[in-house]
Amino acid sequence: MMQTREIVTDDLATWVDRCAQALDAGDRLITLFGRPDAGGDTVVTAVVMGGEGGLRILRGRGRRLESFPSLTPRHPAAQMFERELWEQTGLIPAGHPWLKPVRYEGEHQQHMTDYPxxxxxxxxxxxxxxxxxxxxxxxxGHFRFMCHGEQVHHLEIQLGYQHRGVEALLLRRPPLALASLVESIAGDSSIAYAWGYCAAVEALSGTRIRIETDLVRGVALELERVAMHLASLTGLATDIAFLQGGATYGRLRTAIINACMRICGSRFGRGWLRPGGVRYGISEEQRQDLLATIAAFAKDFAEVNDLMLDARSVRSRFRGVGVVGSEAARDLGLVGLAGRASGMAVDMRVSLPGRLYTRDPITLLTEESGDCWARLKLRMREIDESVRWLTRVLETPELDLASVAPALPGPLSPDTLCVSVREGFRGPVVQSLETGPDGRLIHYKVQDPSLLNWFGLAFALRGNEISDFPICNKSFDLSYCGNDL
Incomplete structure (x- = not known):
């Protein structure tokens, strides 16, 4: 969190040079976005993370329709950020090789048929x-395959069919009344979004949160990760007609989301987290219920994984299909599980652990082959790691997870920018909140990991059969609504 008066604001050309220098030095681009200011200019913000962790903010200012040298030719990971910036603000990344609308908002609405x-x-x-x-x-979502026979030479993915106006809606309510809207941005990542929002509001208001509250939130997030990875595994098994896997993973997911419902009343964790704390703690009875559920789950999960991984039909169908190599994954800026399956050792629970994951660390897991097999195995391994983490936390007897009454946050600090990052099951959910001189929100930027990974799915199809698309698609398991904000 930084006071905006403390952030150096460069002209657009200087800002681009500073961004390029950071990326040339190996920094990772976390987000890049723009917003209008009161004078009619556009304020642009880039957030980068160095190899040692920690975020750095680079800020500039440009006039509408002003051009700047595109970062994309040298750093392809910037391509989607620059397209979105152009579509939302009118700033032109000169030399961008793929300058096309992302969501068909603003001037581009009603022009989807003109897509090049x-x-x-x-x-x-x-x-x-x-x-x-x-x-x-x-x-x-529209998928257009360019094929020679059955082989895919190129896949182009056109999204933007939904105009929900999420970021504008987030500025129409008081900051403390946004939780229910934030939870519905991407329904399968309700906890990741809610926690990121709560953490940002708490930071902006100076609200102190007890470690027990962080632990309850961590339990909620890891339960969400387990449940959603299981949904992906169910789809992967079903797509290749491996019925034992499809039926069992689906049953196990139901056990996890029902356990969540017994705590907070929602299978998807909605209403559980709120600014200042959580609405529902975990009583001793619920703690024992969760431990019993997880123990029974782990036994059945290990058995069905063995069946899945040992089946020749599964290995034949997934190995070598939908490959994204490590170099391509780095160039494309893949995030989350999609990046880790291609050997990228990036997990925000490790890179930006915060108080919770510093106290109770989680192991960063990767695979190297970058194919559907790697993404399948990594989901299994990440579930196992989440189960180990949950068991360790829930078995700590001195923790009181039941008495976690929320503290009501006060007014937000004026002229302050807060960037919140939470590692959801797909990857980092990024939310940037900025206040004006009176402490009211003047900008709320949302970024789902799917935004950066859709092009990775398109790349994975190259050279594969068109019949491989369903399993490649499910192995990435991206969100349409996470893209179409």
Whole structure:
């Protein structure tokens, strides 16, 4: 958290140079965004993280339609950030190789049919379009495959069919009344979003939180991680007709989300976390219930994992399919599990552990092959690690997780920027809140990890059969609504 008066604000050209220097030095770009200021200019902010952890803020100012040298040709991980910046503010990243709308907001609304799809030409090249309307209840997205026979040369993913206006809605209510809206930004990551929001409000208001509150929030987040990884494993098993896995993973997920419901009344943790604390502690009876649920879960989970990993049909279907190598993953800026499955050792619970994960560390896990097999195995391993962490915390007898009455936060500090990062099951959920001179929010920036990983899915399909798309898609398991804010 930084007072904005303490942040050096450069002109746009100097700001780009400073960003380029940081990225050339190996810093990781966490987020990059812009907002209008009262004078009609655009304030641009980049948040970078060095190899030793810790965040650094680089800020600049530009006029509408002003151009700046694009970072993308040298640092491809900036490509989506610059596209979003151009779409939302009108600043032009000159030399960007892929300058296309992200969400079709503002001037681009109602122009989805003008989308400039990439073209692959050749006598036997054909295109296959899927969506935007899909079977079942998933949200809209269009996938266009450029194929030679059954082999995919390129996949282009067009999202932006939903105009929810989340970031504008977040400025229409008082800061302390945003929890229910934040929880619904991406429904399968309600806890990760709620905790990030709560932490930001608490930092801006100077509210002190007891370690027991952090522990309850950590239990909620790891339960969410286990449940959502299980949903992904269910889909992967079902997509290849491995029925033992599909049925068992689904049953085990139900056990986890029902345990969550017994604590807070919601299977997805909605209403559990609020600024200043949590609405529901974990009583001794609930603690024992959770421990019993986790112990029974771990036994069945190990058995079905052995079945899944030992099956020749599973190995044949997943190994070598949808590969994203480590160099490509770094260049594309993949985050979360998708990046770790390609050998990138980045987990915000380790890089930015905060008080909770410093007290009770979690092990950073990676795989090296970068294929569907690696993403499958890493989900299993991360569930095992979350179960170990949950068991260790819940078995600590001196912790009182029941008496965690929330403290009501006070007014927010004026002229302050707070960047909150929480490692959800997909990757880092980033929320940036900025206040004005009167302490009211003037900007609320939301970033789901899916925003950065959709292009990784497109890259993974190159050279694969079009029939490999369902398992590649599910192995990434990205969020449409996390993109279409």
């Amino acid at each position: 799809f990439f073209k692959v030409r050749g006598q036997e090249i054909h295109e296959v379009g899927v969506g935007p309307i899909h079977a079942s209840v998933i949200e809209p």
